Amino acid sequence: MKITQISVFLENRKGRLYEVCSLLGDNDINIRALTVAETESFGVLRIVVDKSDAAVTLLRDSGFVANFTDVVAIEVGDRPGGLASVLKIFAANDVNIEYMYGFVEKHSDKALLVFRFEDADFAQQVLAKHSISVVTRKEIEGL
């Protein structure tokens, strides 16, 4: 099952990340996972939050460019080789990963990772076939 990531365009300016985070915090939106991809002049903030729709509306109203991206959250064993075992399956099945990052907190005793796949639907079929458990939207909201 896919979950929703919010992507936000950010210029490389002092305090800009703080402004996004405090805006979300002030409105009682909790960030579950976060990563920033940066270039020399701009960055893209990628976050998973508990209230996606509210967060995007809030960001857009505050003048940010923000949109939704389908991602998949996967639990992997929190032990040496845990991530490798999942990546091996992707590699063997030609599943391309655009980027990935980790969750702030743990859902269980496993590590929780966000994957942005080139083809999310195809990736999900492969995941299901190999019985790799994905985290649902409901679970994210309840984290």
Place this chain on the structure above:
Amino acid sequence: MIWKEDVECADRAVLQVLQSDHLKKLIPYIYHNCPVYKQKLEDAGVSPDSVQSIDDIKRLPFTTKEDMRDHYPYGLFSAPQDQINEIHVSSGTTGNPTLVGYTRDDLALWGDVMARTLCCAGAEPDDTIQIAYGYGLFTGGLGFHYGALEMGLRIIPTSSGQTARQLKIMQDFKPRIIGCTPSYALYMAEEAKEMGIDPREGNWRIGIFGAEPWSDSIRHEIEDAWNMLATDVYGLSEIIGPGVAQECQHKDGLHIFSDVFFPEIIDPETGEEVAPGEDGELVITTLTKQGIPLIRYRTRDIVSISCEKCRCGRTSPRISKIKGRTDDMIVVRGINVFPSQIEHVLVGIEGTQPHYQIVVDRQAHKLDQVEVLVEVEERFFSDEIKHLNELRDTIRKEIQAVLSVGVKVTLVEPKTIERSMGKSKRIVDKRTL
């Protein structure tokens, strides 16, 4: 020396007779050979026979850059294409470039006015000139070339760019005159110093700088760096290219060759003539051109004019350095840049036009830098950096293709570009000109 003393130093009355004679021939020639102008003259209620003296010029309609664009490519030509010997193009405001064509006589005229220009700057027949204006579709290089050829100078046609080679040639041949853009002169001086070459060493006497606006402070900087007299040349491809007006050694205004390029200074709003000394838009009529003669061409350059005789002996009127523009054109490294060109590119890429801003800057002794800021919008925003970089590169390449100037494109957040009265401020010029 004065190349054409009989006209350059002629009494005003003699000059007016000459100008009247030219105009009396020009109007019927255009009327009978150029349907677009025929229509324009008829619309203005001017019969070709009614133009009897230069004072009648005020009754004639203006010609604008839009006319050139609307009738691209050949609509404003008066000579048939088989008589056109050479064409040049410069960038237009949108879409079509501005095309100009020269007959054999026009090329001779260009050589003549450029020889006058070189002499006015102080060139002597045994001088060597390094022409570091671009050769090609741009009129700078070839215009200087024809003038130097006419005068019999020794020509080193380096064209622009390849700075290390330019400096090597300077050291080996020790030319006394250089022609290039003022910013390139400063850039070359700086490069020379970095290579351990003293630009002041050499036989330099005169620099003839133009194709972009520059101030007296830049003049002093160039004169100091190169140990030469820095003079200003004015021209535009629509009229002929370089060779419309030139400063003499007194550097007190640019002598406009008014026997062939008749100047008027008008209020750009009303079209009425302003008094000598007052700022207004320079309007030029090409009195003797054949290929694409223009009547009352609106240059959009703001200048003032002085009709007093100069200490050098020339009676030709003098225009001031360009004080501004009536439109939003800027000149970057000798190339005309209109915001509308960039708008055109952005619309082409994105379907609608995002907010943008052009920032022009010049680091000390460096060439002009152009940065185009484009506000990111949701419809082309992507969570993937590679897509955003691809978009930025596409915008950059397409703008560069249209402008022929290297630019940097920076994606910025929405609403970060300053808006004045609801419209974005399209150009920020940070250069000290």
